[in-house]
Amino acid sequence: MQSALTLLSALAEPTRLAAVRLLWDGREHCVCELVRVLGVTQSRMSRHMAVLKQAGMVIDRRDAQWVRYRRNPDLPAEQAAIIDAVLTSLDASSNRRAA
Amino acid sequence: MQSALTLLSALAEPTRLAAVRLLWDGREHCVCELVRVLGVTQSRMSRHMAVLKQAGMVIDRRDAQWVRYRRNPDLPAEQAAIIDAVLTSLDASSNRRAA
DNA sequence: ATCATAAATGCGCTTGCACGCATATGCGCA
DNA sequence: TGCGCATATGCGTGCAAGCGCATTTATGAT
Numbered sequence: 539m540q541s542a543l544t545l546l547s548a549l550a551e552p553t554r555l556a557a558v559r560l561l562w563d564g565r566e567h568c569v570c571e572l573v574r575v576l577g578v579t580q581s582r583m584s585r586h587m588a589v590l591k592q593a594g595m596v597i598d599r600r601d602a603q604w605v606r607y608r609r610n611p612d613l614p615a616e617q618a619a620i621i622d623a624v625l626t627s628l629d630a631s632s633n634r635r636a637a
Numbered sequence: 638m639q640s641a642l643t644l645l646s647a648l649a650e651p652t653r654l655a656a657v658r659l660l661w662d663g664r665e666h667c668v669c670e671l672v673r674v675l676g677v678t679q680s681r682m683s684r685h686m687a688v689l690k691q692a693g694m695v696i697d698r699r700d701a702q703w704v705r706y707r708r709n710p711d712l713p714a715e716q717a718a719i720i721d722a723v724l725t726s727l728d729a730s731s732n733r734r735a736a
Numbered sequence: 737a738t739c740a741t742a743a744a745t746g747c748g749c750t751t752g753c754a755c756g757c758a759t760a761t762g763c764g765c766a
Numbered sequence: 767t768g769c770g771c772a773t774a775t776g777c778g779t780g781c782a783a784g785c786g787c788a789t790t791t792a793t794g795a796t
Binding site for chain 2 (some may be wrong): 540541542543545546547550555592601614616617619620622623624626628629630631
């Protein structure tokens with residue numbers, strides 16, 4: 539119960555949801571990139587990433603002056619399924635807008 | 638985007654998540670039953686149900702002095718899939734506790 | 737050593753939301 | 767009409783969380 543709730547709370551924020559969407563391509567993304575793409579301040583993004591990390595959704599790795607974030611490959615399958623469903627829903631609604 | 642976020646916010650609250658879990662059996666449940674089962678005050682439960690209704694997850698029907706809530710059968714499939722995934726995750730974690 | 741870039745964090749502010757209590761409203765029944 | 771049960775809502779309170787700004791920490795280059 540706890541972990542699912544934590545995951546939901548973490549996702550229920552526009553910037554974090556957008557970040558998850560980007561990170562869900564499986565590749566690594568530094569904070570500075572997310573800041574640029576999502577148009578938020580550096581400190582905000584850093585804290586948002588801490589929330590996602592705390593929720594177990596992403597992992598990070600130091601690489602020179604950058605910190606590279608990516609989706610946590612060890613995320614339990616049931617939780618990954620939640621995120622997949624959410625992203626599918628997002629894609630569906632944006633497709634509807636485009637149509 | 639908006640609807641998925643609204644749904645996530647609605648789900649990211651313990652009492653509402655528990656209520657959705659109960660309501661997801663497809664049957665009707667009056668507020669008084671939810672109050673009893675979930676152990677919250679009547680006013681709280683009423684407001685929580687208003688949030689779930691606003692998010693499009695449930696519908697209500699007046700029946701004499703009761704208001705019967707049930708899952709919205711017209712909920713878009715992508716959103717229903719999110720909820721199903723969340724409930725599956727909840728069941729998985731409770732099964733792990735039991736094992 | 738100094739400087740620049742990237743990221744995290746301390747701090748204070750503000751807003752949103754959950755909460756309880758009291759009250760209003762809707763409905764059935766006597 | 768008056769009473770009782772079910773539900774909704776107005777209102778005030780407290781806490782959690784988002785926010786920006788400034789600063790610190792980490793790393794690399796000159």
